[in-house]
Amino acid sequence: MMQFRLEKRREPSRFMLYATPVAAVFLTMVIGAIIFSAIGFDGIGAVREIFLTPLTNSYKWQDLGVKAAPLIIIGVGLSIAYRANVWNIGAEGQYIMGGLAATWVALASHGSGGWWTLPAMMLAGMAGGAAYGAIPALLKTRLNVNEILTSLMLTYASVQLIYYLVRAPWKDPMGMGFPQTRRFASEALLPNIFPGTIVHAGVPIAVIVALIAWFIMSRSVFGYQMRVVGAAPHAARYGGFSENKTIWLALLVSGGLAGLAGMLEVAGPFQRMVPGFPTNYGFTAIIVAFLGRLNPLGVIFAGIVMAITFVGGEVAQTTIGLSNSATGVFQAMMLFFLLAGDILVRYRLKRVVPQTEARV
Amino acid sequence: MTLNRRNLLKIGGAAAALPLLGSKAFAQTEPLKVGFVLVGTINDNGWNYAHNQGRLYLEEQLGDAVETVYVENVPEGPDCERVLRELAQQGCKLIFATSFGFGDSVIKVAEQFPDITFEHATGYMRADNVGTYNARFHEGRAVCGTIAGHMSQTGKAGYIGSFPIPEVVMGINSFVLAARKINPDFTITPVYISTWNDPAKEADAARAMIDQGIDIIAQHTDGPAALQVAEERGIVGGFGQGADMSAFAPQAQLTSIIDNWGPHYVKTAQAVLDGTWESKDSWPGLAEGEVQIGPYGPKVPEAVIAAAEAVKNGQIDGSFNIFTGPINDHTGAEKVAAGVTLTDAELLSMDWYVEGVIPPA
Structure with missing residues (x-):
C-alpha cells in the first residue's frame, strides 16, 4: 500500500502562485476537450467556441465587458474581505440591496431628476450594500455568529424583498400587471460610452475600482491591516490592529462594492427593477476573487475569463448544440483545478513509507 | 467511443493543439436560419418542451428551406439581449423569443437589426419587425x-x-x-x-x-x-x-x-421566406388546433x-x-x-x- 501525505512547503514559490490560475484555465480547456469528446460531443469545438470565439469575434468584446464589469467590482470587494479572513458569502444579497436602494432613488426622483440623479443612485447603491453587509458584521462582532451563514441567508431574504417591492409599492402602472418597476427616466440611466455598442459607464468604473483597490491594498495602512489580520491574526493583535474593526471594514467595503455593482446593473443593462434582477453575480464573483488570487488586478483578468465562459457558452449552444449545463461544468472544473493547484503550491506531496504490514 | 489509452492520447494531442485554432468562419448558407430563445430547458416536459417540439415540426415540414438553432435557460433580463444579438449576428433572419419577460430585450435588439424578423410569444409590444403570438x-x-x-x-x-x-x-x-x-x-x-x-x-x-x-x-x-x-x-x-x-x-x-406551436412556426417561417410577413398579433386557440x-x-x-x-x-x-x-x-x-x-x-x-x-x- 502506497500512502501519501501533504507536507507544508516552507515558502510557496511566487512564480507558481501566479502560474496556477493560468494553468487551471489551460487544464480546464484540455480536460474539457477530452471529456466532451469521450462522451460523444465535438470536444475541441466546445473549447474553441467557449474560450476562443468570444475573444476573436470583436462583436463579443462589448458583451464581455458588460458581463465582466459586475463580476470585477464584486470580486474586488470580496478579495479584500477574504484577505482579512472574513468570509462574506452574501455578496449576491448586498448586490440586490444596492440595486434596490438605487431603484428607490430613481423612482423617487422620476420626473424631477437631473445631473445629480446618477451620483445619488451610486451613493445609495453603495450605502444599501454596505448596510446589508453591516448585519453580518454586527452579528459577528457582538454575538460571534458565523458570517458565512448570516451573509448567505440574508441573500434569500433580499430576493423576497424584490418580489414584494415590484409586486406592490413599486409596480409599473403601465406594465400590464407584470411585477416590475417603470423604466427609469433618462437621467437615471447609465450613459453608453461608445455609441452604437452596449458598453455602459459601469465598464470603465469596474477597472477604476480595481486599480484604486489595488493601490489601497498594497500602499495604505488599511490594506496592510487587512492583509496582516488575515495572514497572522496573533501578530496583528500584538501590533494593535483590532480584529472587530477589521471585520467591520471588510464587510462594509465588500458590501458597498457589491451594492455599487447592483446600482450599475439596474441603471445600465436592466433599466428597471425586475424579479429576474438576481443573476448570481454575487456567487460567481467568489470564483472570480479566488481565480484572481485575491489581488484586485488579478480580479480584472479573472472577471474577464469568467465572462468568456458565459458568453462562449451561449456561442457553443448555437453553433455546436452544446447544452447550457456544459458552461457550468467548465466553470466548476476551473475552480477545482485552481484549488487543487493551490494545495500543491503550498504543500508538497510526500510518500509515506508504511510502517509495518502486521498492524491490522 | 471507448476510452482507451490510444484514444486518450489522440484526443489529448488534439487538445494540446487547441491554441492553434482561430475563429471558425461561418459559411453563408441558403436556408432561412431560425433562432429560438427559451427561458428553461427543452427537457422541462412542459412549456419549453412544447416550443422545441414546434421547432422540430418546423424543420420536418420545411426541410432544407430552414435551419434552426435554439438557446435554452436564458434569464429574463440583459442576458436575453445578448443572446438575441448573438443569434442575429450568426445569421438568423427570424427569431422567436418564447417568454413574456424577453419583451424589453426583443424591442431593443429589433431596433438594431431592422432586417431581421422577431416574434415574441405572449408579449404585447410590437414594432415594424416585431410580431407577437400567443395561444388561447x-x-x-x-x-x-x-x-x-x-x-x-x-x-x-x-x-x-x-x-x-x-x-x-x-x-x-x-x-x-x-x-x-x-x-x-x-x-x-x-x-x-x-x-x-x-x-x-x-x-x-x-x-x-x-x-x-x-x-x-x-x-x-x-x-x-x-x-x-x-x-x-x-x-x-x-x-x-x-x-x-x-x-x-x-x-x-x-x-x-x-x-401546439408547430403550425404557427411553419406559417411564420413560410411568410418570411415568401416576403409576406407583417407585424401583427396572432392568438389562435382550440378551434385552430394551437x-x-x-x-x-x-x-x-x-x-x-x-x-x-x-x-x-x-x-x-x-x-x-x-x-x-x-x-x-x-x-x-x-x-x-x-x-x-x-x-x-x-x-x-x-x-x-x-x-x-x-x-x-
Whole structure:
C-alpha cells in the first residue's frame, strides 16, 4: 500500500502562485476537450467556441465587458474581505440591496431628476450594500455568529424583498400587471460610452475600482491591516490592529462594492427593477476573487475569463448544440483545478513509507 | 467511443493543439436560419418542451428551406439581449423569443437589426419587425375547470402561477368560472412563485396548498413538479400544462393542455421566406388546433369526460365562451353584464379576479 501525505512547503514559490490560475484555465480547456469528446460531443469545438470565439469575434468584446464589469467590482470587494479572513458569502444579497436602494432613488426622483440623479443612485447603491453587509458584521462582532451563514441567508431574504417591492409599492402602472418597476427616466440611466455598442459607464468604473483597490491594498495602512489580520491574526493583535474593526471594514467595503455593482446593473443593462434582477453575480464573483488570487488586478483578468465562459457558452449552444449545463461544468472544473493547484503550491506531496504490514 | 489509452492520447494531442485554432468562419448558407430563445430547458416536459417540439415540426415540414438553432435557460433580463444579438449576428433572419419577460430585450435588439424578423410569444409590444403570438390557453383552462368542478370533493383548488400578468390571471379566471358552473361554491387559491420554472418551489407550493385542504391543483409554470406532488399525495388530481405530463403522474393527471406551436412556426417561417410577413398579433386557440386537450386520465368518469368534451367542442364551434356574462369580480360586484362577452383587448389587460378566486395577499 502506497500512502501519501501533504507536507507544508516552507515558502510557496511566487512564480507558481501566479502560474496556477493560468494553468487551471489551460487544464480546464484540455480536460474539457477530452471529456466532451469521450462522451460523444465535438470536444475541441466546445473549447474553441467557449474560450476562443468570444475573444476573436470583436462583436463579443462589448458583451464581455458588460458581463465582466459586475463580476470585477464584486470580486474586488470580496478579495479584500477574504484577505482579512472574513468570509462574506452574501455578496449576491448586498448586490440586490444596492440595486434596490438605487431603484428607490430613481423612482423617487422620476420626473424631477437631473445631473445629480446618477451620483445619488451610486451613493445609495453603495450605502444599501454596505448596510446589508453591516448585519453580518454586527452579528459577528457582538454575538460571534458565523458570517458565512448570516451573509448567505440574508441573500434569500433580499430576493423576497424584490418580489414584494415590484409586486406592490413599486409596480409599473403601465406594465400590464407584470411585477416590475417603470423604466427609469433618462437621467437615471447609465450613459453608453461608445455609441452604437452596449458598453455602459459601469465598464470603465469596474477597472477604476480595481486599480484604486489595488493601490489601497498594497500602499495604505488599511490594506496592510487587512492583509496582516488575515495572514497572522496573533501578530496583528500584538501590533494593535483590532480584529472587530477589521471585520467591520471588510464587510462594509465588500458590501458597498457589491451594492455599487447592483446600482450599475439596474441603471445600465436592466433599466428597471425586475424579479429576474438576481443573476448570481454575487456567487460567481467568489470564483472570480479566488481565480484572481485575491489581488484586485488579478480580479480584472479573472472577471474577464469568467465572462468568456458565459458568453462562449451561449456561442457553443448555437453553433455546436452544446447544452447550457456544459458552461457550468467548465466553470466548476476551473475552480477545482485552481484549488487543487493551490494545495500543491503550498504543500508538497510526500510518500509515506508504511510502517509495518502486521498492524491490522 | 471507448476510452482507451490510444484514444486518450489522440484526443489529448488534439487538445494540446487547441491554441492553434482561430475563429471558425461561418459559411453563408441558403436556408432561412431560425433562432429560438427559451427561458428553461427543452427537457422541462412542459412549456419549453412544447416550443422545441414546434421547432422540430418546423424543420420536418420545411426541410432544407430552414435551419434552426435554439438557446435554452436564458434569464429574463440583459442576458436575453445578448443572446438575441448573438443569434442575429450568426445569421438568423427570424427569431422567436418564447417568454413574456424577453419583451424589453426583443424591442431593443429589433431596433438594431431592422432586417431581421422577431416574434415574441405572449408579449404585447410590437414594432415594424416585431410580431407577437400567443395561444388561447384559457380555452383549455375552461375544460380543466369543468373537470375540477365535477371531481373535487372539497370544492377547493390551488393554482400555482408565475407572475400575476393578464395571461395568467385569465387562465385562473377561466378555470374557476368553468368549475363554478358545476359547483357554485368552488374556490381557487392562486400562489405566485415569481419564476416560470423552479421545480422545488412549485412542489413546495403544491404541498403547502394540499395541507390547507385543496384536492385539485393547476399550474401556470413550466414543468410537472406540482403534478408529481399530486400523485404522491394521492389528491384528486391536476392538469398537465404545455404538454402531456401523464408519464410523471399517470393517476393524478386528469387531462392536459397541449400547446401546439408547430403550425404557427411553419406559417411564420413560410411568410418570411415568401416576403409576406407583417407585424401583427396572432392568438389562435382550440378551434385552430394551437391549443389541444390531451388524453383524459383513468380517474375521470365517462360522464365527466362528456361534460368536458361539450365545453371543448362548444369553444371550437363558437357556441360557448367562458368569458360571457354575467360575471362578478371576487368581491361579488357585477363586472360583465349578462349576455356580454369580454373583448380580446379586455382579456389582454385583465387585472381582476372573478368570484371564487381567493386573491393572494
